[in-house]
Structure formats: C-alpha cells, structure tokens
Amino acid sequence: MTFPRIAVDAMGGDEGVRVMVEGAAIARREHEKFKFLLVGDQPRIEKALSAHPGMRDASEILHCEDVISGDEQPSKAIRRAKTTSMGLAVNAVKQGDAGAAVSAGNTGALMAMSKIALRTMPGIDRPALAALLPTLEAHDVVMLDLGANTEADARNLVQFAVMGAAYSRIVNGFERPSVRLLNIGTEEIKGTDALRDAAAFLSDAVASKDGGLALDFDGFVESDKINRGETHVVVTDGFSGNIALKAIEGSARFVTDLLKQAFTSSIRSKIGFLVSKPATELLRHHLDPNNHNGAVFLGLNGVVVKSHGSATAKGVAHAVAVAARLLEDQLTQRIANDLAELGEDALRTNSNGAS
Known part of the structure; x- marks a missing residue:
C-alpha cells in the first residue's frame, strides 16, 4: 500500500x-x-x-x-x-x-x-488542538481543546468529544475510550450551562445509540485527576485547556528541578541520588515532553501536526510518527463515521440546550 x-x-x-x-x-x-x-x-x-x-x-x-x-x-x-x-x-x-x-x-x-x-470537516464547527499527556497508567490521555478556541458551546464540546475519542482509538488502541469533560467538580450540577448540556447530550447519545457511538462518557473530571489515567480523553474549551496544560507542564518542571536541587545539596544527597538513579531516570523519561510531542489540529480536511518549538530530534520524530499513524489509520474518515453515527439532528444543540 x-x-x-x-x-x-x-x-x-x-x-x-x-x-x-x-x-x-x-x-x-x-x-x-x-x-x-x-x-x-x-x-x-x-x-x-x-x-x-x-x-x-x-x-x-x-x-x-x-x-x-x-x-x-x-x-x-x-x-x-x-x-x-x-x-x-x-x-x-x-x-x-x-x-x-x-x-x-x-x-x-x-x-x-x-x-x-x-477548512473544517462536514459536521464540525471548529477544529480543536489535541495533545497526548502522560499518566500514571501505561497509556497517555488525549486532551482537547488546548488553545484553538477560547470559548466553546455545548455543540462544540460534543464534537470535540467525538474527535478526541477517534484520536484515542488510533494512538492508544482503545475500542471505546472513556471520555470526560473538564469541570470544577464531578457532580452533575457543577459547571457552566454549556458543560451540563454537553454532558447530558453525550450521556443520551451513548445510551440511545446502543453502544454504536464508539466511546464511553463518564461525566466530569477535575484538573487534578487529568494525569491519573482514570480517563482516556479529557474535553474542554481552549482557554481552560491551555491553562491546565501550562499548569501541568510547570508542575512537571517544578518537580524535576526540585529533585535536582535536593540531590545536589550535600554529599549525602549525592550518594542518595546514585542509589535512586534508576528511579529518577524513569521519572525523567516519563516527564520528558519529547516523548509526548505532537499536538494535532482535529476536525480539518487533512492532518496537521504541531511539534513543540524546542523539541529535540527525538521529539520531532514523535510528532512525525503521530502524523504517519493518523494517515495509516485514516483519522479523518474515522471522525466522519462517528459524526454520522451521532446523527446531524443530534448535533443541533446550542449552548443553552435548545434544539
């Protein structure tokens, strides 16, 4: 081929x-x-x-x-x-x-x-920027939107969920990825109207389609749980998503810098570093952004991958490999199929929950 x-x-x-x-x-x-x-x-x-x-x-x-x-x-x-x-x-x-x-x-x-x-695909109002973030589990978590749209209504969030799930099926191999909406709490009453409307819509869509929609909607997730590995796809607007991403990246750098300071503060600490070096190397590898490089603009009539500007050759390789996998597994067609499964009538939901 x-x-x-x-x-x-x-x-x-x-x-x-x-x-x-x-x-x-x-x-x-x-x-x-x-x-x-x-x-x-x-x-x-x-x-x-x-x-x-x-x-x-x-x-x-x-x-x-x-x-x-x-x-x-x-x-x-x-x-x-x-x-x-x-x-x-x-x-x-x-x-x-x-x-x-x-x-x-x-x-x-x-x-x-x-x-x-x-241009955007039929059935998609706005493209979203999606990236892979490390978790405590063996799989990464797909998160979107990370900055393409500062605001998103319920319809946008539903479309993001469909696109994120299709992406997760390719890069992580899940047949029915677990999808959650980023919120300030997990209770159904929490969050904006757009979040609650999108949650209600996704719950009904998954149930009414008898599992035909290839995702499982599991409600809301708070930002401190993004990297726990308890969900496969986290959906939010670009404003909140970009803030959450920067906070996660900053926390990762803080932890690694703190460990570096601690292990170089004294002779005893340096000896301790030598003893624990295998564990710290594993941590460094897990937090290395080059191992997760390659954000994707989902929802376009074509594949576009954004590599981090400071990426090493290894990081660029990861971004190029992401593009290759999305072409091999026909991401755009998968999204189109999922949108067809969802149904055009179902997508006529605005941020106020009206039809």
Missing part, C-alpha cells in the same frame, strides 16, 4: 533544519513506507540530508527561504501563506501533494493557515 507523503516545515522550531530533518529520518525507520516533502531553504536541507542517505532517497525538497517568526501575528502570517515554508507545507495538503503537514513553528499562524486552507 502506498501512503501519501508527509510535508515537513523544515524551517520551523528553535533548532531549525537539522533537527527537523533528523527527526523525520528517525520517524521513517518505523514508518518506512512514507515519503517526505521537505519545505525550506534547499542548500540547508541538502546539507542536513547528507547525514541521512535513506531519507534523501525518500524526500523531495520544495525550496523556500521565507519563514514565519515565532512572534508574528496570525493575521499577518496568513497573508504570507503562499511564500513561507509553513504555508507551503499546509498548502501541499490542500493540493493533495501531501497527506499531512508537520511544523514546529508559530502555533497561532499554523492554526490560522490550516483553517483557511483545509
């Missing part, structure tokens, strides 16, 4: 071309059927490819010197979509020259370009 190639914005990210090309090369070792369209400055890409002969044979270069800066306003960036490496990578998906685009550049610009170029 021939898979569509993956367009890589080779100019995005803090480290630039070398890391983006190396990451793609690492990912291809496990997804060797994929080919790549590398978008960026050709001489620099050629130099980076010289260290990865196998990758060179599987890649085409689309020369482009113009780059979207990290602090550029999305409204300005979209005007240069046809001349920048990020815009050309996304446009390759629109034109059918690639099945997915991967960029480590400006998140807001990438979101804006992707929405304009690819």
Whole structure:
C-alpha cells in the first residue's frame, strides 16, 4: 500500500533544519513506507540530508527561504501563506501533494493557515488542538481543546468529544475510550450551562445509540485527576485547556528541578541520588515532553501536526510518527463515521440546550 507523503516545515522550531530533518529520518525507520516533502531553504536541507542517505532517497525538497517568526501575528502570517515554508507545507495538503503537514513553528499562524486552507470537516464547527499527556497508567490521555478556541458551546464540546475519542482509538488502541469533560467538580450540577448540556447530550447519545457511538462518557473530571489515567480523553474549551496544560507542564518542571536541587545539596544527597538513579531516570523519561510531542489540529480536511518549538530530534520524530499513524489509520474518515453515527439532528444543540 502506498501512503501519501508527509510535508515537513523544515524551517520551523528553535533548532531549525537539522533537527527537523533528523527527526523525520528517525520517524521513517518505523514508518518506512512514507515519503517526505521537505519545505525550506534547499542548500540547508541538502546539507542536513547528507547525514541521512535513506531519507534523501525518500524526500523531495520544495525550496523556500521565507519563514514565519515565532512572534508574528496570525493575521499577518496568513497573508504570507503562499511564500513561507509553513504555508507551503499546509498548502501541499490542500493540493493533495501531501497527506499531512508537520511544523514546529508559530502555533497561532499554523492554526490560522490550516483553517483557511483545509477548512473544517462536514459536521464540525471548529477544529480543536489535541495533545497526548502522560499518566500514571501505561497509556497517555488525549486532551482537547488546548488553545484553538477560547470559548466553546455545548455543540462544540460534543464534537470535540467525538474527535478526541477517534484520536484515542488510533494512538492508544482503545475500542471505546472513556471520555470526560473538564469541570470544577464531578457532580452533575457543577459547571457552566454549556458543560451540563454537553454532558447530558453525550450521556443520551451513548445510551440511545446502543453502544454504536464508539466511546464511553463518564461525566466530569477535575484538573487534578487529568494525569491519573482514570480517563482516556479529557474535553474542554481552549482557554481552560491551555491553562491546565501550562499548569501541568510547570508542575512537571517544578518537580524535576526540585529533585535536582535536593540531590545536589550535600554529599549525602549525592550518594542518595546514585542509589535512586534508576528511579529518577524513569521519572525523567516519563516527564520528558519529547516523548509526548505532537499536538494535532482535529476536525480539518487533512492532518496537521504541531511539534513543540524546542523539541529535540527525538521529539520531532514523535510528532512525525503521530502524523504517519493518523494517515495509516485514516483519522479523518474515522471522525466522519462517528459524526454520522451521532446523527446531524443530534448535533443541533446550542449552548443553552435548545434544539
């Protein structure tokens, strides 16, 4: 089977071309059927490819010197979509020259370009940014929206739940992922009207479809339980989701920095570190963002994956591998099938619960 190639914005990210090309090369070792369209400055890409002969044979270069800066306003960036490496990578998906685009550049610009170029799928009002977060269990938790939409009504949250469940089935292998809405409490009376309406709708939809909708809705979850592994998908609006994500990332850095200080504070502490090094290495590996890199814009007519700007080659490889898996398992078609299962009439719910 021939898979569509993956367009890589080779100019995005803090480290630039070398890391983006190396990451793609690492990912291809496990997804060797994929080919790549590398978008960026050709001489620099050629130099980076010289260290990865196998990758060179599987890649085409689309020369482009113009780059979207990290602090550029999305409204300005979209005007240069046809001349920048990020815009050309996304446009390759629109034109059918690639099945997915991967960029480590400006998140807001990438979101804006992707929405304009690819548009939302039928039945989806707004795309959502989804990412994998580590948990205490063997699986990661899918969380969305993480910043694409500052507000979301009940209809949006229901659509996010459907998309998040489809994503979880691919990346975690769950046939019926457990889905919960992020709230300030688990009681049914807690939260905004939009949250309560979405919860009631999802409960009725799962029950009325006799299990046809491929998810289990388990009510609300509080933010301190996101990483416990008790649920597979956490759904919220982009404002709350982004705050929760930053708090989780900050807590992880706090814990690792605190441990580092504690283990270097005295000779006895240093000896203790040597004794406990296997455990601390496991902790470091678990909290390393490169092992969970690759946020996905769900709900578009095409796959777009956002790599963290500071990601290492290993992190970029993870993001590219996410794109490959979503193409292999036909994420867009899965979401379309689930929306059809849900039914268009059922989706006519607004934030006030009216039909």
